[in-house]
Amino acid sequence: MSLKILNILLADDDEDDRWLFQKALSDLKIKTNLSLFKNGKELMEHLIRTETTPHLIFLDLNMPLKNGMECLTEIRSSCNLKAIPVAIYSTSSSEKDIENTFVNGANIYINKPSNFADLKNAIDKVLQLNWQYHTSNLNKDNFLFRI
């Protein structure tokens, strides 16, 4: 898997976060192709347009125009997109957000770390997850990613 180039999408309205994510990802050994979107609307438009199916989508929740929750619902209700693993990538640690995204079909929930090393660590682990195994054993406890 590590030999393949992974197609990764990130939708986040915060420019610094996009930059940090990109930097952290580039520091990793895994070969990736990252596409960045400023909001949910851009992401969804891209998903409809593109022919290549991404391997993983990182989704922030609080975004203008179309928030992460709306994106998640649309992805899960689309025949072409519903199989794509979605990782929630949010500052919010509220139970409500965790619960709602879990119910709506997100695969993992990552609280944005406050340390660059942690960020790298988190992205690395998530990218190396066996999604098939993780999804079939998904429960509320392993849904929330812990560094």
Next chain:
Amino acid sequence: MDFNGIISSTKSYKIALVIAIALLLLLSSISYRQIINMRNSADLVSGSLLVDKEINNLFSKFSLIEASGYKSLIVNDSTFKDTYSVYKNEAETSFKQLAKLTQDIPEQRQYLDTINHWRDSLDISLNNINNYRGLLEEDVEDKLMAEVVKMASIFQKLASLKLGMSQKKDVLFRERINAYKTETFFTPFISLLLVLFSLTVFLLAFVKINNSRKELLSAQGFVDNIISNSNNLVNYFKPIIDENGKVIDFIFEYSNNKIEEITGIPTKQIIGTKLSKSFPITMTNGLFDMYVTCLNTGKVSQLTRPYIFKEEEVWLKSIVSKLEMGVNVTTIDVSQEKHASENLKKLNESLFLKNAILNNAEVVAKIGSFTSYPEMGVTDMSDNLYRLLGVKPGDFEPCLENLMTYVHPDDVQKFKKTFAKGISSKGITEVTYRIITKDKKRRYFKSTTLMIVENGTKKMVGVIQNITQSIKKDKKLEQKNKALKLINTELESFNRVASHDLQEPLRKIQMFISLLSETERNNFSEKGLAYLDKIDNSTERMQLLIKNLLTYSRIDNTLDGIQPIDLNNKMKKVKDNLSESIKESNITIVENNLPTINGIPFQIEQLFTNLISNAIKYKKLTEGAQIVIDATKVKPNQLPTPFNNTENAYYEIKISDNGIGFEQENAEKIFNIFERLHQKTEYSGTGIGLAICKKIVDNHHGYICATSKIGIGSTFYIYLPV
């Protein structure tokens, strides 16, 4: 059963009997006369025979006289005179006898008179003959001859007279024989007839009497049946009278089975006993006196009295009437009627009381009531309704129009409309309107009306409530609610700011510091690096503070999502979360008998996480730190006193450590928010952890408290409902 039939037939029997006796007497008299007649007839026959005998006797004497006369003439017998006098006497006797026998037969008497005449002639002739015989005169012979011829002709005459008499007697005898024969034929016949008739009459009478007796028996059986099956108790009493003629008691002569049903005493045991013995109460409750009065006056009277039979109160109505020498008493169980009327009386009393209470309640509750009969145009208004309008009860005629004058002009239409709707509808109608009281005060009234039909009459019952205060309160409450909503919205946005917007820059600061210390480490001086560490620590603390505050504010007062939680599993997860610090501090955690409790999972997790991390944080710096978690079920009386428990059983979860402990006097303080017992530099902490714990336990209707000793350790007690 035709009693009239029996009575009327008895009457006709009496008439029949009288007729039968009369006929019997008539027939008897006829028969008697017949027998007398027959006897007379027989007498007459025997009389005829005697006459015949006497005739023969008489004429035989005459024959004897003739013979001896002739003999004396021939033989010249001088004794003839004596012989003749004997015969003459005998003939005289016979003649007298004959005269006696034939005194009722005139023809024979005529014969006898003639005979008597010829007998006298004969006597003269015979005397002459006798006299001539002694004389010796010439002409004696001739004279004698003449006398003899004369005598012969007399005897001739007498012989013809005998014939005539005999013939007459024969005719009479034949007549009498015939008459006798007739009598002897009729008399037995009539007697037989009489006997047959009598027999018939008696047979008929017997049959009829027997039938009547049977009917009477059946009638008696019928009456007996009625009495014994009657719902009423029937008694017959005979009085007991003392030597002064005063009635002192009564004896049960008869009772039907109902007495057993009512009193529970077998009928057989009662019959024959004294009233005073069997039912002493009757001697004092007026019943005995009533019997006596009835016995003396014959007047029918009645009395209703309570008795205790079979441990229950029974009301009996006794109707007494005089019957022959005793009193007949019919007793009816009127308990149900009596109890019903007693209940009615009680009901009335309670109704009166309730009415009073209602009146009072109306005043207290600031309500009034009315009853309206729309078809009759009649309305009743309660006193308090008047008072609510600011007037005295009865100040105006209670009717809708007058009530309407107090309604606020703007609400009159609404009031009228609702009232009209109320009359036509079947359910409850409500309307709120304003009124202006007599002293010009504005009040809010709420009318609740219900249409009911009672005995075919439409009736509207209504309650009018003065809701002025409640409307004012409602308005205040509404305003407060609005303010509260505003505050809530503000709080929500604050939470949002705190959770996201406030954390966001902070996280970025931390992120760039970490990036700085990682990538630019070599460009910093020693001092610079130290400053960088300080900034990092401060931002970390700030992040912790924000997180804890958020957690605290997020624990709301609802128990949504409550579910059974196995504390063993929960502890595993908590230890998992805290695995690093547990490892670092080298602390041992012992769990015993952890139950399954009802709770909100993330809150319970938070609770234990906080308590365990607290225990880790305040451990002694020496080796052998340990935490023991125990749980037992306790009853409400085993709970600490400040806890206002409401459930029947609780779990007591005890978390003990052997850490540094704290002063017992601070045991309550520690649960307050931002309360810290130590310097920031000594122990890291925000002062929110235990406050969160308390909030969680409170939210679960439980209780948390702690005991501690400095240098020994602390124990936290959590009580949660089972």
